[in-house]
Amino acid sequence: MNNHSDNGAKVYTPLTLKLYDWWVLNISNQFAWKCPTEQYLLPHFLKNLGHKHLDIGVGTGYYLTHAPSDCKISLMDLNTASLNAASARAREPQIIHKINHDVFEPYPVHLNNHFDSISMFYLLHCLPGTMPDKDIVIENAKMALTNGGVLYGATILGEGIKHNSFSAKLMHIYNRKGIFSNRQDSKEELERILSNHFHKVDITVKGAVALFSASKNIII
Numbered sequence: 001m002n003n004h005s006d007n008g009a010k011v012y013t014p015l016t017l018k019l020y021d022w023w024v025l026n027i028s029n030q031f032a033w034k035c036p037t038e039q040y041l042l043p044h045f046l047k048n049l050g051h052k053h054l055d056i057g058v059g060t061g062y063y064l065t066h067a068p069s070d071c072k073i074s075l076m077d078l079n080t081a082s083l084n085a086a087s088a089r090a091r092e093p094q095i096i097h098k099i100n101h102d103v104f105e106p107y108p109v110h111l112n113n114h115f116d117s118i119s120m121f122y123l124l125h126c127l128p129g130t131m132p133d134k135d136i137v138i139e140n141a142k143m144a145l146t147n148g149g150v151l152y153g154a155t156i157l158g159e160g161i162k163h164n165s166f167s168a169k170l171m172h173i174y175n176r177k178g179i180f181s182n183r184q185d186s187k188e189e190l191e192r193i194l195s196n197h198f199h200k201v202d203i204t205v206k207g208a209v210a211l212f213s214a215s216k217n218i219i220i
């Protein structure tokens with residue numbers, strides 16, 4: 001772990017996780033980020049979900065509770081409170097690996113070429129640094145995908161979109177506290193770090209949220 005890589009993880013305690021679905025998935029997604037969970041984020045999660053799946057930055061595990069029962073799911077998070085909350089909520093027999101790991105670090109080698117799909121929902125905007133600093137996070141995840149695998153997710157942007165007064169207030173507070181680090185994150189910057197590692201990149205912006213998917217690894 002580098003000096004700051006846990007900045008976006010330490011706010012998730014058993015208490016804040018109890019409030020997370022209500023505050024983030026319900027109130028903030030609808031009224032601040034203007035990307036309602038059930039209308040946009042959940043369908044994006046399910047559309048790209050493969051049979052052998054890794055969810056990174058698991059939070060409360062909300063999306064995983066909607067996965068089909070034959071899906072083999074693994075969880076990765078730097079925070080054990082999140083890992084515990086998500087695994088308790090998802091169907092336990094579906095959970096294959098529960099990995100306490102910092103996404104800035106290379107994954108354990110047994111995960112190389114392992115997953116059909118990897119999701120990162122609301123992870124990138126929590127990670128410290130600028131979008132180019134997060135390139136390594138995409139590279140590490142790429143290594144764990146099978147050749148036809150897809151990396152996908154959603155992240156809140158800071159630039160190139162219009163914030164309302166509620167979202168501008170949240171952006172200010174979260175960035176000041178280090179819960180977010182996304183003031184300069186734009187669709188173009190996201191596209192750049194994904195295209196550095198994948199041939200096929202697709203990004204749709206809904207409200208303040210970029211919904212992305214990337215596939216066909218660039219072989220390096």
Ligand SMILES: C[S@@+](CC[C@H](N)C(=O)[O-])C[C@H]1O[C@@H](n2cnc3c(N)ncnc32)[C@H](O)[C@@H]1O
Nearest residue numbers: 008009057058059077078079082102103121122
């Ligand atoms: C905003 S929550 C996202 C929860 C869920 N994916 C969602 O969209 O509702 C961010 C998650 O990323 C995890 N996280 C933050 N920094 C991390 C890091 N460096 N490595 C791994 N996980 C990290 C946090 O612990 C937290 O569980």
